[in-house]
Amino acid sequence: MLYRKNKILAGILISLLSLSLLTGCGSTTAEIPTTATNQSSSEGAVLRYSVPSSPKGLFSPLLSNTTYDNNVNSLVYSPLVLLDENNDYKPGLAEKYTFSDDNLTLTFNLRKDIKWHDGEEFTADDVAFTFTSIADPKYTGSRFNEISKIVGAQDYHDGKADSISGIKVIDKNTISFTYTKVYAPALSNFSQRGIIPKHIWSKVSIAEWDKQSDLLNKPIGTGPFKLTDFKADQYVELVKNDTYFGGTPKIDKFIFKVTNTETELSELAKGDLDVVELTSTKAEDFKTLKDAGIIIEEKPSANYQFMTMNSNREFFKDKKVRQAITYAINRKGIVDSLLTDHGQVVNTPISLAGWAYPQSGLNSYDYSADKAKQLLKEAGWNDNNGVLEKDGKKFVVDLMVPTGNKVREQSAPIIQQNLKDVGITVNISTMDVASAMAKTKGEGDYDMGVLGFTLEVDPGDADRYWSSKIANGSQFNFSNFINTQSDELIEKGATTIDRNDRKEIYAKWGQILNEEAPYVFLYSQNAIHAHNPKLQGYKYSAYSVFPDIQNWTISK
Template identity: 25%
Template sequence: MTKKRIGLLLALTLVMSVVFTACSPKEETPETPGETPGTETPGETPEEPSNEPSGTLKVGITEASGNFNPAYYSSSYDGYVVDLVFQGLATLNFEGDEYIPVVAKDWEISPDGKVITFNLREDVVFSDGEPLTASDVVWTYKLLSDPSYTGRYGSVVKDLEGYEAYAAGESEEFPGVVADGDYKVTFTFAEGKRTNFANTTFAIMPEHYYGEGVTYKNTAPVEEKSAAPVGSGPYVLDNFTEAQFIYLTRNDKYTGEGYMIKEILLQFVDQSTDIVQLMNGEVDLLAGVIEPAKIKEARDGGYSINEYPRSGYGYVNFNTEAGPTAEVAVRQALAYAFDTESFVNSYYKDPDSGMVLATTQNHPFSQISWVMSDELVSSLIDYSYDIEKAKSILDEAGWVAGADGIRAKDGKLLELNIAAMPEHDILATLIPMWEKAWGQELGVKLNISYLEFNTILDYVIYNSDANVDKWSLFFLATSITSADPDSIYSEFHSNDVGSGKDNTSRYKNAEVDRLLDEARKIMDPEEAKPLYAEVVKILNEEMPKIVVYANTYFDLYNSKVKNFNTSSLYGWVKAVRDAYIEE
């Protein structure tokens, strides 16, 4: 079965060898951006763009650590650079329901879903002029499988044939990814799984650059090149000045379609003034805005706005391994004593319409995930604010208030170490809520540690094993890049606990592991739904994560940016492919 594009669910289910496009049930299909004043709909082109890249797009960002290595980055802001500099074999289309070729020109999938063979384009070169070949694909996947690899993306390769022996250091042979000449590469998976195709689309890294000094069981030299990326994508990194800006220019060796904006400047902005910087022209784009007041100001100022359901949310992660939050009862009590609904109704209220632009939810799956339904949601524990229930849960668990009002158990105080970012708009609202409800009313001692963004990432991701006893909870936000519920696999599977890995709550549950492993083997999403529904219920009960808000995203941008179309699964970086600057 050779083809140039593949329906997303076809890529996931791999059950037939004929070409067709399947979609999720209608009510769960991601919506494209609605028509908002000043917003273009897909395919709408105000006027013909230049035939040559031109103009500068200035994008406001709040953070970036400077780690632009596809195999090691963690921050979504660093991910912007990675996605602009590197390419994979294929990517999702605007609707998020179909894979389309990028470095690959076509592919063939075996009827059992175990073998996927790609034919590569022969005109793709890296930004240093070296050709991209099948050996670079093989090298990238061997890097992720190496025994010494310490990054977050081991889940991409773990299902490949021969991974276990290669990753354990028992064999230098890796049959999971094999090159056949310069422009054909074959992936062989141990089992036919719904998730196999998605795992073939990782960013391709040049062996001649990143592989210098690398040997089997020694990948440290790769990590050392995290600040100077070399890829085959449409842009190259020109300058990164910490806490100020990231400057990218059009890759003159890029041979793909689109990307007619010549320069992209990622400008650091402050959350308290970013809308002012948009309005005065310091930046052209603020992506993923959530504050109603900023949206109103942009709307009143005649700026263009794209609106779509966010595939992601803001969340509190509990440390489920160490300290009081290792107890389910403590996490449940804190959830009941956290009035997320009041926060959402206040923080996300649109001053013009009175509408609330976000919701609460009692589960950690995306709003657009195909496992979620009204019936499933109604079956979950409702953690609506109930301080008396929270007190009762702690009483029953043996956490009793002392003379000073602070609860204790077996001689240990109910004490939470909260890792928080300074001068963060949402945390400036949440922390006083926690101090009142958790501290004053529930009898919990709160220790607030204000840490820079990169320090928090070091605590909970990069060096998490060494810092496990230093924190109880933190607040961050996340984007989920697929409607497939398997996208949360690495966040909750016990294999992904540890330094450099995604399970930052350090959550371990053997039944959740089993269900996640079994569900990804099921080709038909409808048949997989019951297993994922059980995962939803367990996570809802055990509460390793509180979703604080699940909101609508608003991309606010200058009207000189044309043909800029975003959606739940098609963020601004992908939208740059078809956008241009009207001079």
Template identity: 25%
Template sequence: MVGKKSASKVLFAMLLVLLLALAACNKTDDATPDDSGKEKDKPKDAQTEESGEKLYSIDDFTNIKTKEGEAIEGGSFTYGLVSDTAFEGTLNYNFYSGNPDAMVLQWFDEGFLTWDENYVYTNDGAATYESSEDGRTFTFTIKDNVNWHDGQPVTAEDWLFSHEVLAHPDYDGPRAGDVKNIVGMDEYMAGTAETISGIEVVSEKVLKITYKEATPSLITGGIWTYPLAKHIFGDMAVKDISSSKEVRQNPIGFGPFKVDTIVPGESVTYTKNEDYWRGAPGLDTVTLKVINPNVVVQALKKGEVDTVSDFPVAQYPDNADMSNVEFLGMIDRAYSYVGFKLGTWDAEAGVVKYDPTKKMADAKLRKAMWHAVDNDTVGKKFYHGLRWAATTLIPPSHPEFHDDTNPGAAYDPELAKQMLEEAGYKDVDGDGVREDKEGNPLVISYASMSGDDIAEPLAQYYIQAWGAVGLKVELLDGRLQEFNSFYDRVGNKGNDDPAVDIYAGAWGVGIDVDPSGLYGNDALYNFSRWENEENTRLLAEGISEKAFDVEKRKEIYKEWQQLMTEEVPVFPTMYRSAVVPVNNRVLNYAIGDGTGLYLSDIQVTQDKPVVGK
């Protein structure tokens, strides 16, 4: 990751829930990723199942916009941020937490390093790097023409400063764990050292960092690449930075566009950064505005936006032939999931605190709830094949490490009932609802996000599926939660709402396969608050020196995926595709990694977007 629905939409939702409740289980084929930047044929006609459902495959999309027409000089571009809620407005990479803020950030700021289609860092970004023979020491050189939007050079001191802020005891963002592998970081965080011994400012533009361990993750996402402007934030108390006007109202970066004006939570206008290190962008201005999922199609057809951040794939079949856009597509580095609250966050220690007395502590209960839901049918009925049943917590966007031999937990409500019986969750009073192991009423509180038209029927389907095996599950507060409220209550700020027993969320996974940022015992984003010695061991081995052997690393993550299938602190529901409509006037636009196209390359062929027929 709405509004009031019309009577027809409510009826549609009820019909979908009924359809899903009656649907038989079918296995979808695993899709294969293509983020290589190579153009492919346009989407083929959908296949039609015996049920009459049209199914599409993400394999039939290209991730690069077709070039048609000649670019005009300059021009404007409008980007729709699809959300049913305002973006939070923490507009600095060192502090933001939600994806909506990342969508705002990408236009005016960036990291030093870019990566290729295999998710390996290149030297094509704002900085280059060299590593020592032992793979522990990296020397970074920031390019001479990389400057902040106020004209000040981006320096090695700025990069060091961002590390110091992330490691500060008053830091209130979610990314302190991203810098822990640096020599001297433990002492600095503990307050026993005044400097981080493993970071050396060699010169104004050269920074040297020595890591505790050489890991394969270092060159695929394990380096913190976002500086923090020391000349702006250096004299500010760390606890005040995230709420400062320099983050909220007048943010600064070194990206292709500069922030001009912000209407908090609603829109941002940007102007061209003539001094951008890659060269002046092709556009004069960009406008970002929040678009409700329910009006995305209308906004696209009317030419109110040139493209959107997240087109609701459920709406694709009815709009596949939209005349004024080209649909791009790719396998997303993301998956949807259901998580179980199994502990709390210990803010002082910076670790999860597992609580075996929690309501959802029995792994058999959790596994039974996975078996009770038919995610294959969800993918077909709700998403027409553009999302499909997930099996493990490493998605197929990382094909080397995704274990396609692991079936996860197939839809089997009878097995789910059997597991619940064996675990002691029985219907004591014969009312069709199971009690807990002590014979007391069992009511499971379920947090699920609001969104587009199918958010409500999707949540109700899962509730109904669990009800079919005798579990009483109710929406938290009796309603869906908007994005910011949902993640605050689930634990984004470290404050785990005890009213939440289970929750449905989505992860955008990193370019590196390492899942410790989501499931490590020191990861704030480990919202289930689950820890396990075997989990800790495998996560550590996955980024150890022996993991440089790719085959060994595959074995480690195969074992980890199986462990998570057995323990089920969360279970994946859907692998996701990104389907992105782009107005016909747009040139040099791509989605995914390694395409060689950047936001500064975007151009248009006419002053205003093409309007649909």
């Protein structure tokens, strides 16, 4: 399980549209091209998709907080815009969007004649209801940050206003959102949140939404599939939506099957499963699947693992110490031995699968115990029979390791030995994810921790690095990183429209994080999917799990 900031806990992650379209003066309008077809499906076609853990049953895009619930929601509900496998926008519930001259107002023109799964008409009132609900003071979910920069959203959230003045329903097929200042990730946010039906959820108090098991287990959306059955710890069954606006799906039934990771590969090889997101990188497993005719695809992932160092501890206040620890850990060795080269070393917290990762200017911190020892000595740490000491204090620290990720767990003793080689004694403490999460909150009650994160859809949302997040008690500024220049660049990146300019800003920001080394950025394991050759048209990306699913086909 990966740590996510509140808005990322939602799981389904989607990349930002090339906002370079918005440069220059005047209103900017973009038509979203359509490639959907309306061919009939093969009768009786069933797709079985393996998941290692059961959804919780929070089948609402405003409440779900696991990947498994989010995957179901992405088939049931539709957002205003979609992404294809190349992270380009496709039509969702909106067929066109327009930015105002000052880039503060974003207007969506919605498709006409869309129906909810129960036959009711979809309108702009549903969109307004969805995003207003996220700001409601009684809302129990974690999505408010997505719309907090809309005019009036904060006042409504604080109970100081009866509505959000920045959300305007122009007519039943048109809605606009006005921001307090230019906000480049706006489209990104709208692409990751499905719209819920007002005619159903307005009848229930928002404070009670998460307790409505009848409504949650029988969700009504506008997506390509309808949920028909959910058995916790067993499966989720969905059937095609014949009136889906993107075209009737060619697969009649989609089943998420909860599968033991020890048996999923054999089930895939036998044809009892059709898609498996591989966690194994063993050569023998790859060979077995390929011998069975299984198709394996591998792409960069938005996920990465890192080791945080609590800068409130005296050990880690000196940048040279943090840099030394980065040099001391054989990150490439971890990738080679534990991922068998199915991953990449990461040197700054920007997604390798996105558009903003710097192509140059980063220190690669190639493994060097000698370089690490030199920096530690410069920082005043001296060797005393194999253990570093400074001012009479030995360099002995705890490393917390959350359970649930095998590669992460296996990397801990490697890190322990690497640091022992340069004179740092590390005691490993394993714990569940919730306990580790609690220790990172606020100023943090820990020394070091090996953690995971799903990187933002857009770097402009990297607000966990804001210095102010510490004072606000955020659990996501893990290292208690404080840097004014970093804050300024995050703000500039989020309020700059042209993507080329933004890439330069994030290159500078990435270099600061790389130089300051608040974390040891460890590795990003590739996203590896294996699927039945009978499944045709199958696609995925780091930010889109089921792109163009209405066009997938599978032989019976």
